[in-house]
Amino acid sequence: MKKTTNYLIILIVLFTFQQNVFAQPSAKKLYKYPFGVQAYTFRNHFPKDVVGTLDKIQKMGITEIETSGAKGVTDEEYKKLCDARGIVIPSTGAGYDQLEKKSQDIVTKAKIFNASYVMCAWIPHKGDNFTIEDAKKAVEVFNNAGKFLKENGLTFCYHPHGYEFRPYENGTLLDYLIKNTNPEFVSFEMDVLWILHGGGNPVKLLKTYGNRWKLMHVKDLKKGVVGNFSGGTPAENDVVLGTGQADWKNIFKQSNKIGIKHYFIEDESEHELENVPLSIEYLKNLK
Structure with missing residues (x-):
């Protein structure tokens, strides 16, 4: 009887240990959201074959896309094609003039x-x-447009492109834009590559401005690249997530805290068919 009791105790201890060991990795996963993509990633594919491109996106396990549609199909047709593949469109684009x-x-x-x-x-x-x-001028345009869009049930987000990091007073012109736009009408989408390229710190900006950030372009800048205020860089400076300059662990720790829920992988290189699946695997295994 005593031996049986001891065996039971040992089994219970081993079971508890096993449960704890195998439960911890999933609990520590940093990326917990649907996989999304910015449609510009497939700019060389959509003009040739909209249906085939959406098929490729679906096969990668992507279920969200940020898009303004595609030439050759109406917006209604595009939406039906996405629906048929289980792809939703949380965010669309608009030009400054619009x-x-x-x-x-x-x-x-x-x-x-x-x-x-x-x-x-x-x-x-x-x-x-x-x-x-x-x-x-942008503050005025964004406040007015943001109010108009809110009245129509939409949230406006400006996506900084790096040139906004020019110094101004005790900060930058990006600080000016964020502080002078109305939080009720104007939010922001962080593109990690362009923040880095302009000389900004993604983690610090997420901490400083909190839930003003609503969306994110998950995009990495090649190691060794020194940016500037041009808002442009060669396409090959877009690299697979985790191989560039971004501190993804701390970026996602902070973005989780402030409640960002939509993340769009964007890869402007000419290797998107290889890079995007590798970036998805990186996100799946980020702990």
């Missing part, structure tokens, strides 16, 4: 896609010289 005009076309497209967010990725400016005057 926002300035508060174009109803932005709302129409977003409603067709059943999107919740509208993003803009560029503020017009001359050459590489983004100025305080450009920033002031």
Whole structure:
């Protein structure tokens, strides 16, 4: 009887140990969200074959896409093609000029896609010289457009592109944009590569501005690349996640804290068919 009791105790201890050991890895996973992609990643594919491109995206295990649609199909057709493949469209894009005009076309497209967010990725400016005057004009445009979009059930997000890191007063022009836009109407989408390229710190910015960040482009900058304020870099400087400069562990720790739920992998290299699956595997195994 005593031996049987001892065996039972040993079995219980081993079972408990096993449960703890095997439960810990999944509990520590940092990336817990659907896999998304920015449609620009497949810019060389969509013009040739919309259906085939969406098939490729589906086979990669991607279930979210940020897109403005594709040439050759209507927005309604595009949405049906995505629906058939279990791909949802949380976010769509709009041009600065459309926002300035508060174009109803932005709302129409977003409603067709059943999107919740509208993003803009560029503020017009001359050459590489983004100025305080450009920033002031953008604040006005974004506040007005953001109010218009909120009235239509949508959240506006500006996507900084690196040129906003020019110094201004005690910070940068990006600080100016965030502090002077109305949080009720204007949110932001972080593109990690462009933040790094402009000289910014993604983790610090997530901590500083919290839930002003609603979306993220998951994108890595090649090691050794020194950025600038141009808002541009050769396509080959986009690399597989985890092989570049980004501190993904701390980025996701912070983005989890502030509640970002939609992440779009973007790869502007010419190796997207190889790179995107490798980036997805990296996210799956990030702990």
